[in-house]
Amino acid sequence: MTGIDWNQVRERFKQGGYALTAQRRLVYEALAQSGRCHTPHTLQAELEHLGINLTTVYRALEVLGELELVEHVHSTAAGHGYAARSGSHVHQLVCQSCGRVIEFHHCDLGPLIRRLARKHHFKVEHHHLELHGVCEACDTPQLGQEGHQSEMVRGSTTAT
Amino acid sequence: MTGIDWNQVRERFKQGGYALTAQRRLVYEALAQSGRCHTPHTLQAELEHLGINLTTVYRALEVLGELELVEHVHSTAAGHGYAARSGSHVHQLVCQSCGRVIEFHHCDLGPLIRRLARKHHFKVEHHHLELHGVCEACDTPQLGQEGHQSEMVRGSTTAT
């Protein structure tokens, strides 16, 4: 259940002029394989045993963001974080309970955008759409314990 | 060009159990009359001459947010900030150049949300939509200098 196209990732790094280091690969892998959103902190915690520094995680996320391999998510419940992204025009369904992220591409906002642009003489350049709610697993108690409960949500409970 | 319904604001405070103090009124007024998004920092700068503390601005914004009088905006260009909001289901057109915020209410996302909900068995509870671009004034150089160029954008250039 890996699903990461490393050749494509490698290519993306090359054309961006960045080196594909072990750390950057690990950060991306952790994000992509979890299928959830993470904060720099939770990613670092997950990669702790590999000796990866928090600073490195921040820097890796910055590079990955520039290469459009990860996306900033404003997950309201769990604070903000990052999630792996698959394309250039992507939106997310974010589970407020476990942080799971499901991407979708067709938002059908064209008509709305054209209407608003005309009405307000506003040149819309891009948009950000996020849907928040509860995923199937979290909505079904019996399925709820399917392993990795949100690292992210736990992580944000720093010192209550 | 005031347009603030103080009776409604007063009522909102009352039903929320908060006191409508001079400071809270000033913070809301500054936000609403500017029609732009601001950070706590820029708001405080604007209210500096009235002796309003940064801490107070933070606390006022928290209360105003709870009363749904202000909204958190993830304005990509200028960082994140707050903007006055008029209702309970609002979206924003944010000018990346001057921070101007234009609200709109009809997003027509119903069909999309139902489709995604069905497909992914996801219970969508709320959504966040923000459109970013360039407003008429900023797109028309001659009109560009219509007074208050973004306090916010300037503000974020803290120490370069």
Add this chain to the structure above:
DNA sequence: GTAAGTGCAAAGTCTTTGCACGTAT
């Protein structure tokens, strides 16, 4: 009159930066 709000200063968080060492190309 009393509970709630404010200002100030201090303490936390979260992020970024400088520098010497390590490593991918």
Add this chain to the structure above:
DNA sequence: ATACGTGCAAAGACTTTGCACTTAC
């Protein structure tokens, strides 16, 4: 071989908290 990347520690930016004083209701 060399420019780019990493780890560590320290600095910076942003936000929250404690406490005495003030104010709205």
